[in-house]
Amino acid sequence: MSSDLIEKTDASFDALATKQLSGVQRLLEAGLLFFTVFAMFMMLALFSFDPADPGWAQTGYQTEVRNLGGAVGAYLSDLFLNLFGLIAYSLPFVIAIVGWLLFQRFHELMKLDYLTLGLKLIGFFMFYLGITSLASMNFDDVFYFSAGGILGNALSETLLPYFSFVGSTLVFLLFTCAGFVLLTGFSWLKFIDAVGQYAIIAALWLATVPKMIKENFGTNDIQDNNPQHSEDKPGKIKTALGEVKSRLVDTKDTNLKEATTENFEAEQAIVEQDAPVPMRSNKHDSNKLSPDELPSGIFAKTATMPVPDFFNAEAEQGIGEHNGKVNTKNEPFIDIADLMSEPTHGNVQDHVNDSEIKAAFTDVEKLNVADDRTSPKAATKSLSPIKHNINDDNGQVNLVPAEDSDITSMPSIDLLDRPDKAKNPINQEELDQVSRLVEAKLLDFGVIAQVVSVYPGPVITRFELDLAPGIKVNKITSLSKDLARALSAISVRVVEVIPGKSVIGLELPNKHREIVYLSEVLDCPAFAESTSPLAMVLGSDIAGEPVVVDLGKMPHLLVAGTTGSGKSVGVNTMIVSLLYKSTPEDVRMIMIDPKMLELSVYEGIPHLLAEVVTDMKDAANALRWCVGEMERRYKVMSAVGVRNLKGYNKKILAAIEAGEPLIDPTWQPSDSMDQTPPLLEKLPSIVVIVDEFADMMMIVGKKVEELIARIAQKARAAGIHLILATQRPSVDVITGLIKANIPTRMAFQVSSGLNSRTILDQQGAEQLLGMGDMLYLPPGTGVPTRVHGAFVDDHEVHAVVKDWKSRGEPNYIEEILSGEHDQDILLPGEQAEAAEGEDIDALYDEAVNFVTEKRRVSISSVQRQFRIGYNRSARIVEQMEMQGVVSTPGNNGAREVLAPPPVRDF
Numbered sequence: 001m002s003s004d005l006i007e008k009t010d011a012s013f014d015a016l017a018t019k020q021l022s023g024v025q026r027l028l029e030a031g032l033l034f035f036t037v038f039a040m041f042m043m044l045a046l047f048s049f050d051p052a053d054p055g056w057a058q059t060g061y062q063t064e065v066r067n068l069g070g071a072v073g074a075y076l077s078d079l080f081l082n083l084f085g086l087i088a089y090s091l092p093f094v095i096a097i098v099g100w101l102l103f104q105r106f107h108e109l110m111k112l113d114y115l116t117l118g119l120k121l122i123g124f125f126m127f128y129l130g131i132t133s134l135a136s137m138n139f140d141d142v143f144y145f146s147a148g149g150i151l152g153n154a155l156s157e158t159l160l161p162y163f164s165f166v167g168s169t170l171v172f173l174l175f176t177c178a179g180f181v182l183l184t185g186f187s188w189l190k191f192i193d194a195v196g197q198y199a200i201i202a203a204l205w206l207a208t209v210p211k212m213i214k215e216n217f218g219t220n221d222i223q224d225n226n227p228q229h230s231e232d233k234p235g236k237i238k239t240a241l242g243e244v245k246s247r248l249v250d251t252k253d254t255n256l257k258e259a260t261t262e263n264f265e266a267e268q269a270i271v272e273q274d275a276p277v278p279m280r281s282n283k284h285d286s287n288k289l290s291p292d293e294l295p296s297g298i299f300a301k302t303a304t305m306p307v308p309d310f311f312n313a314e315a316e317q318g319i320g321e322h323n324g325k326v327n328t329k330n331e332p333f334i335d336i337a338d339l340m341s342e343p344t345h346g347n348v349q350d351h352v353n354d355s356e357i358k359a360a361f362t363d364v365e366k367l368n369v370a371d372d373r374t375s376p377k378a379a380t381k382s383l384s385p386i387k388h389n390i391n392d393d394n395g396q397v398n399l400v401p402a403e404d405s406d407i408t409s410m411p412s413i414d415l416l417d418r419p420d421k422a423k424n425p426i427n428q429e430e431l432d433q434v435s436r437l438v439e440a441k442l443l444d445f446g447v448i449a450q451v452v453s454v455y456p457g458p459v460i461t462r463f464e465l466d467l468a469p470g471i472k473v474n475k476i477t478s479l480s481k482d483l484a485r486a487l488s489a490i491s492v493r494v495v496e497v498i499p500g501k502s503v504i505g506l507e508l509p510n511k512h513r514e515i516v517y518l519s520e521v522l523d524c525p526a527f528a529e530s531t532s533p534l535a536m537v538l539g540s541d542i543a544g545e546p547v548v549v550d551l552g553k554m555p556h557l558l559v560a561g562t563t564g565s566g567k568s569v570g571v572n573t574m575i576v577s578l579l580y581k582s583t584p585e586d587v588r589m590i591m592i593d594p595k596m597l598e599l600s601v602y603e604g605i606p607h608l609l610a611e612v613v614t615d616m617k618d619a620a621n622a623l624r625w626c627v628g629e630m631e632r633r634y635k636v637m638s639a640v641g642v643r644n645l646k647g648y649n650k651k652i653l654a655a656i657e658a659g660e661p662l663i664d665p666t667w668q669p670s671d672s673m674d675q676t677p678p679l680l681e682k683l684p685s686i687v688v689i690v691d692e693f694a695d696m697m698m699i700v701g702k703k704v705e706e707l708i709a710r711i712a713q714k715a716r717a718a719g720i721h722l723i724l725a726t727q728r729p730s731v732d733v734i735t736g737l738i739k740a741n742i743p744t745r746m747a748f749q750v751s752s753g754l755n756s757r758t759i760l761d762q763q764g765a766e767q768l769l770g771m772g773d774m775l776y777l778p779p780g781t782g783v784p785t786r787v788h789g790a791f792v793d794d795h796e797v798h799a800v801v802k803d804w805k806s807r808g809e810p811n812y813i814e815e816i817l818s819g820e821h822d823q824d825i826l827l828p829g830e831q832a833e834a835a836e837g838e839d840i841d842a843l844y845d846e847a848v849n850f851v852t853e854k855r856r857v858s859i860s861s862v863q864r865q866f867r868i869g870y871n872r873s874a875r876i877v878e879q880m881e882m883q884g885v886v887s888t889p890g891n892n893g894a895r896e897v898l899a900p901p902p903v904r905d906f
């Protein structure tokens, strides 16, 4: 053995030695081993059963026991075969599974509530009673035992006189199937649906086989003369199958939704409420479309989208984005959804033949090329949510819809974990006891107070206290640590003001903390009924009620907390709830993730406007793009005469519905190659999420702060919203400028009252319990609300992301990261990219010395000092500003000198 290998082996032995199991782990592992070995023993005993051995029901007539399990094996196998007959052979597996559940998955078992556990047990017994009785009635005896054992025999013999053979078989089948459902949660309905679906698909495919054979092996001339045939081949089969599949999926969904109760109703409410009303301009009514109109241009309809594969990726910009069927190029529509729903299932070729589609496709490509040549400014107007999938190489337009080619409905809530838990048992006696204890401890500190009400919640319990006259609330706040110690609690939070009440609150952590699952809070009427596309669920309040907020009203949010406090989970919860509320047509996102960990999971969802940004230079570009987009939206909105995005979208959609879409009033002929101005479309809200913006500020510098401030000041009306998260709640990150512009804050646990003040302007966050416990300060109030953040696990996020990804690709706007912006976006004093490369003025260093020494700066003073022209002096001062030597001009136009005075050599 080489010395290397020996070292490695030693190291792994060392690791093993140090990783000894704790007491409970030892018990669990020993228990698992016991059950496993017992299961193996039972299997040996059962399979080596010999009727001549002595057993439970008989004495043996041979002296030597042949059973591999010896006398005990013989006895036990005899007992089980007697009791259960044939079914006894399944017992070793049951024993092994029970052992595994008890000793490996005990925590999961504990999560189950009593009802579920009870149902599982009942299911188990029903299943066994069912199969033993069926075996007893239908199978031959094994050895001298009935196939269903004593158990099966007794049951079947009881029922047979009353139900006859067929009736009893049915009853026992019912026992078996229902027991299986109760035990495993397996859905027979879904199973039957799936079997039916595949049977129909198989039958349809079989029906096309003779045709395929004929076409592939028949004579070619017939085909050549009839162009219809060429398109009838695999494409048509695919189309038909795809059509059938999508229809089956649709019906299955509806059936399931009808069959299930409240959860699905809530989910449907979300879907119905948010699904944009399909717009149908009179001009473009596909039902009235004559075949002659078709070839000049075809637009896939993203609003109903059963056919995502219709167009090639290149056709997306300026073409595919016609949500609500806005046809910006004045081209006629084919409503693919309508064509698909024609009785001639899936044969779009009946309406549009291949050559027509190809011609249309070429048109689309031509338009696209023109689009590509348009200026970036024009391109920014395309916020098309979806990239349409590609047609195949041979030019055959692929009409097979992706399984869930639908961006208008929301993902199913089933993708999220369902809490399967018992509520905290709340014992009134215990609460009374703690109330008395609180009063007594306060008295120890000289505070006379009486507990007037108690509100137990999932994580904490709030005790409301009536203070004796003359006692200041500050005193209790300063006692919070002593109280926590005296009450043996991790922490105690004092709520100084409870709006509308004259009492104060004392929040004590519960003995058993409940986890708030996202699915519980997402599935609430407040969220489903919210009309805002930016509604988000944060978690539950102290009483366990869901907390739903509207990012649109915030309009920006600052999230801060130490590492491990649940910030990232909180941000994920917000993103996932947006993904459960809004389609890409309503909300688009830009995600900035300097840590390269947290947000990259969302890569590829159709809501994204750009790839998840991990490079900080790109991040600054993305913010600049937002500023540009904000300015552009302002211009368009003021030209249209509306005050905010909501009004704008309303007006645009009304105009489209009336068949008179508005044209872009800000369009200049020099903006693009187009001869006619583009039509205005519905604009989505844009949410910019920055995970760890401290990193961004450190790498990119002050510019980021200014960009954020600029967006924060103005972007509400333009529908651009920021969510900024940081784990460094210090004043150099959460600066005055940022705080002044972001009124809504969310503080997770922090290490000191100072940090809490930095975030919320008040103490309190240092007393939070971590793991998603937060204080949420809504806009325009000074009283934070305590919220227990909902927990969303990585696999749930993956499932929702996967669901959205399966419905459409994102349509990234390259310009966001590339940094090609126009002058609108430059910050005060900033110069365009080209100017940045210019040489620094020869007098620059001297001028810096001059201003840092004098501690004053003005263009005229530099001009006088160096006897230079005004323009040159202005340029030097601007360069100083870009380098951070001096500040931007304040209200009165004066700038501050930021750099320290020059160091002098002595």
Ligand SMILES: Nc1ncnc2c1ncn2[C@@H]1O[C@H](COP(=O)(O)OP(=O)(O)OP(=O)(O)O)[C@@H](O)[C@H]1O
Residues within 6 Å of the ligand: 515, 516, 561, 562, 563, 564, 565, 566, 567, 568, 569, 570, 727, 771, 772, 773, 788, 789, 790, 791, 792
């Ligand atoms: N709402 C919640 N309910 C229960 N547990 C939670 C909740 N939020 C977070 N946790 C637990 O806390 C852990 C840390 O959470 P999270 O990763 O979000 O912290 P963080 O503040 O983002 O930390 P970092 O800044 O280091 O990424 C999670 O792994 C999870 O176990």
